[in-house]
């Protein structure tokens with residue numbers, strides 16, 4: 517994670533947008549940035565569901581994942597709507613919503629799942645992703661190359 521870039525950008529908060537070096541930061545840093553400014557999502561903008569047991573996520577509307585597009589380029593979605601949204605808007609964007617995972621984690625997920633000790637919901641909590649992402653990994657629709 518490019519923490520140096522992130523810190524420098526933080527100092528420039530509110531200043532001239534051209535000072536920002538932040539458009540090439542990783543997915544994680546971008547989500548930290550959005551969370552700091554807009555808080556943790558707790559309602560889905562798409563279906564309106566409000567439930568503290570549901571995980572909400574920030575979805576990028578333009579698909580450009582740029583800080584310079586501003587905060588209006590983001591909306592909160594529940595897991596279900598986020599997956600639908602991503603498939604509709606970024607059909608080739610798998611790397612964005614599996615970016616939290618590494619090769620080792622993918623292997624671990626497949627191993628644990630195949631032993632029937634873990635369901636997709638347990639694994640989703642453990643790895644901080646959507647249950648549908650777990651299923652896509654297990655069925656090799658994501659991370660096919662591993």
Ligand SMILES: [Zn+2]
Nearest residue numbers: 560563594597
């Ligand atoms: Zn929703």
